[in-house]
Amino acid sequence: MQEIIEKINELFENGTVNRVLAWKTGEFDYERTPAVFTKEDGLDGFSYDSFCAANLAKYLILETKKEGKIAILAKPCDTYNLNLLIKEHRIDREKVFILGVPCRCKIDVEKIRAKGIKGIKSIKEEGDTLIIDTIYGEKTCPRQEAIQDKCLACQGRTHVVFDEKIEGGEPANVEKIDRMAEVEKLEAMTPQERFDFWRSELSKCIRCNACRNVCPACTCTTCVFDNPASGVSSKANTDTFEENMFHIIRAFHVAGRCTDCGECSRVCPQHIPLHLLNRKFIKEINELYGTYQSGEDAQSKGPLTNFTQEDAEPSIVYTKGRV
């Protein structure tokens, strides 16, 4: 972290940037919230460690409209979203200084709480173990068991766009999972089982719109769900249809653009596995139109804004899977 602070101060000193978009310590010791630090106010409360899970890319859209150049701290997975924003002309590359920071996979405090460790005061890392100081005394937890779901599915990404990169930190000793395994499990179910699964998940939705607001690919300034004439704007779902529709359309609007950063599921207060919808689209696109990783570069055409004459017909859907 010291190295990062030194680098930011250097950028402030030589006038490259006047602000930096990073994380600061929140209300609790283990809480990190996105924050903009200005040259004048300094780096008070700045923090970068295993709790900085938030993807900062989306904040740049508004920040780059302001005066002067801004630096952003980007984890490897965030750089995919930065590339997407550059590709879609949502941010002015000239006004951003991308500082790549290393990532050892982020920690999900909810997972620690789920293990029955309550009253957490602070969490420290020692190698592959977490030392948790609680009001009931000190507890420990293997690091592997508290890793964010989105990080478990990340297959060791590297920075794809940056101005400068800070190397270092020991490599994460984390066992990864096959990100498509859950999707395949659902696909193997019968339609009725799948319907029941999604009903039980989506009926928890309170339409807080957090998944939409956090999504770094979902960047329209006017959203179809904010249309007061749509009957579904900013209010709780009144029936099963609205729940389904909101989530189908939310996932569809980022189909072919979703970088699978996993922010939607991370922020969901109801713990709905929203990433499974996005991954279904990614899986279909990879199978039908060739492997595509959104945000890998800032030039290529997305799968839904492109076509070939030999594309499969929509009727291919009927031939897939079970009877």
Add this chain to the structure above:
Amino acid sequence: MQVNETAKEQFRPVIVAFCCNWCSYAGADLAGSSRLNYPADVKIIRVPCSCRVNPLFILRAFERGADGVILCGCHPGDCHYSTGNYYTRRRMTLLFSMLDYMGIERERTRVEWVSAAEGAKFAATMNDFISTVAKLGENRKLRDLRCKK
């Protein structure tokens, strides 16, 4: 009991057909002027191109009471706007697989390419689609429950 069975037999699905102005809409017209039979349960909505159909249109149709939605456009390569239907093809493939993924019967949605000269194909497609949807019965999974006829 008797009444219920009769009612079941008489179930007539509501079908919404989005038809491209340049091909399928003219194809539907030709089916009519050729005096080909297809049920009046098909409600045709004319769109400038099959590419105009937003996935939300299809979900909305289901919400407001459709039992099946079919999208008809020009054959790939024949689009009036050169490439519109190529985009439709990718988009709808993904949407249909998502509906299937969420457990909604995938047979309720379909894409067909019908040119302006294929009146007979239009009538045959509609007859086939209606019988498929009629077998599935009423759409309950994607319906606004407040909408009572």
